[in-house]
Amino acid sequence: MGIIVKPIVTEKMTKLGEKLNRYGFKVQRDANKIEIKKAVEALYNVTVTEVNTMVVAPKLKSRFTKSGAINGKTTAYKKAIVTVKDGEQIDFYSNI
Numbered sequence: 369m370g371i372i373v374k375p376i377v378t379e380k381m382t383k384l385g386e387k388l389n390r391y392g393f394k395v396q397r398d399a400n401k402i403e404i405k406k407a408v409e410a411l412y413n414v415t416v417t418e419v420n421t422m423v424v425a426p427k428l429k430s431r432f433t434k435s436g437a438i439n440g441k442t443t444a445y446k447k448a449i450v451t452v453k454d455g456e457q458i459d460f461y462s463n464i
Contacts (some may be wrong), residue, residue, distance in 0.1 A: 371399045371407040375460050377446065389452045396421070397446045404448045412458045418451035 376392035383391040395404055402418040408416050423430060426441040 370411075371403050372411065373445075375458075377460060385448075385457070389454060389457065391450050391452065391458050393448045393450060395421070395446050395448045397444075398421055399446065399448075401448075404450070408450050409456075414456045414458060416452040417453050418450045418452055420451075422447050422449075 373394040373396065378392075381392040382390070386444055387442075393404070394409070398408075401421060404421070405416045405419050408414065423444060423446050426444045428439070428441050430440075431438045
């Protein structure tokens with residue numbers, strides 16, 4: 369598995385991509401900004417100007433079943449917001 373786990377395709381990230389050329393990716397926890405930049409440039413053939421990273425905290429979840437309540441949490445992950453050079457864009461749907 370590479371450094372990039374999957375792209376984040378939500379309404380908020382789609383708007384950022386259209387307006388500001390910023391795209392979101394779920395990445396491995398031990399990846400740094402330089403590795404993320406090289407991976408995005410190699411995978412999508414674009415020029416990356418800036419990389420911002422953050423670790424998303426786990427959320428608490430509970431579900432009620434016949435046998436009682438089940439409590440747990442989602443997994444924490446690292447998110448990278450990548451800014452691409454003006455005039456370039458990433459198309460996530462080209463491989464479908």
